[in-house]
Amino acid sequence: MLRPAALGLLVGVPVAVSAAEADCTQAPNQTEANICAAHNFAQADAELNRRYAALRDKLDSTGRHNLVAAQRVWIAFRDLECNLRTGYDTTTPEANGTIAPLLVGTCKTQLTRQRIQDLTAQITCPGGDLTCTP
DSSP, X not given: OXXXXXXXHHHTOOTTSOGGGSOTTTOOSHHHHHHHHHHHHHHHHHHHHHHHHHHHHHSOHHHHHHXXXXXXXXXXXXXXXXXHXXXXXXXXXXXXXXXXXXXXXHXXXXXHHHHHHHXXXXXXXXXXXXXXXX
C-alpha cells in the first residue's frame, strides 16, 4: 500500500534513518521512537497487503469489486480515526510537535493489525456465510 519513501513522508520520519539504526527496544529519544513507530507500521502494512491479496484471490468479480471499495474507504477511515484519536491537526501540521509521528504511527499500526484480523477472518469464512466463526 505504501512505499518506504511515502511512509516517511506520511508519518513525518526521515527515510534516511532506518529502524535498524534505532534501538526499538528502548527508543531513548523521540527521533528513534518515531522511526520505530514508522517501522512497525510498515511491517503491519506489508502484512495487510499480503492478507488483502490472499482474500482478493479467493473472491469472484463482485467480491473483488466490493473488497477494493471497502479497503479504500477503510484506509481513509483509519487515517482520519487516528487523527481524531491523537488530536493531530491537519490544518497546521507543524503545530503537532515531535511526538505526533509516534502517536499517529502507533494508532495506524493498531488499526492495521485489527484490519489484518478482519481480512484473515474473511479468508477463512466465505462471504455470505454468517454462521462461520474463524
